[in-house]
Amino acid sequence: MKKIRLQLSVFTQSIVSGSALLLGAGVAQAGPGGSITFSPLSAEAVPVLGSSMLLLLALLLAFIAFVSFRKRQNGVVPVIAGALALASLASAGGGVNLLHKAYAGNVGGMVISSPAGETKVINGGTFNSYFNDSGVPLKIGPVTLPPGDCPSEALGFSGACVDGSNLADGEQCEVDCRVLASDSRLKADIVQIGTTESGLPWYQFRYINGATVYEGVMAQDVLTHTPAAVHFMSNGYMAVDYAMLGLSMRAAN
Numbered sequence: 001m002k003k004i005r006l007q008l009s010v011f012t013q014s015i016v017s018g019s020a021l022l023l024g025a026g027v028a029q030a031g032p033g034g035s036i037t038f039s040p041l042s043a044e045a046v047p048v049l050g051s052s053m054l055l056l057l058a059l060l061l062a063f064i065a066f067v068s069f070r071k072r073q074n075g076v077v078p079v080i081a082g083a084l085a086l087a088s089l090a091s092a093g094g095g096v097n098l099l100h101k102a103y104a105g106n107v108g109g110m111v112i113s114s115p116a117g118e119t120k121v122i123n124g125g126t127f128n129s130y131f132n133d134s135g136v137p138l139k140i141g142p143v144t145l146p147p148g149d150c151p152s153e154a155l156g157f158s159g160a161c162v163d164g165s166n167l168a169d170g171e172q173c174e175v176d177c178r179v180l181a182s183d184s185r186l187k188a189d190i191v192q193i194g195t196t197e198s199g200l201p202w203y204q205f206r207y208i209n210g211a212t213v214y215e216g217v218m219a220q221d222v223l224t225h226t227p228a229a230v231h232f233m234s235n236g237y238m239a240v241d242y243a244m245l246g247l248s249m250r251a252a253n
Helices: 002-023 051-070 076-105 219-225
Strands: 035-042 110-112 120-121 127-132 138-146 174-177 179-181 187-195 201-207 215-217 230-232 237-242
Touching: 035 127, 110 120, 219 230, 219 237
Parallel strands: 110 127
Antiparallel strands: 035 120, 035 138, 127 174, 179 237, 187 201, 201 215, 230 237
16 A cells, blocks of 8 residues: 555656646746736636646546556446546547647647636747636736837737737637738838838838837738738738748838
8 A cells, every 4th residue: 555655646746747847838927028917707716627637637547546456456446536537538638639729820829727817928029829728717917018029019900818808718819029010001201211122112210109210111012012911900000020021120220
């Protein structure tokens, strides 16, 4: 019996370590740049195990059933443990597949696994996705974008992590910091100063009500040149994915 306890202890520690690796792989703590918080909708929300934890529970129960069988204990123990393991595995199955799809489609995506809520980092200049695997719906916010490295337009697209909205269990939201508002209707003092290697007009401009002068492209030009790099925002204006064009908007010297 002492040997069984030792085996169970070692196995449990492995499970805990494994869960930390599994769930921690996509977890990043909020940094000084930007952050996003996910909170339970109400204090009455009943925590539910996410698919990752259900999978770990299934493995633990399967181990108990195996040890009981090896020690020739009463057949009821391994049968019950095995049945519970199968039930946990079945419950986790759908969520695990969905989680796998989320990871496969969005490399570097972050997972919210705690029903109590979590705070994640928002990385500027890149695509951020957040997958709710907590087992409960979560409220989004506050959302703090990295200053100077993620425009407010990043929250203007369908599927964006809008402050104050809800994120259902098994769903994901996004903060796409790759896009910059490049619609000519949002700019003033526009002067063409050159042409890119790919043939796009290159301008100097400033945003309306803004003082800083920038160099970059106009969404209207990109729409006919590389349509896939243009994003239509919910406010009716257009933004451009500079990374797709291999370019960078910059402050004028």
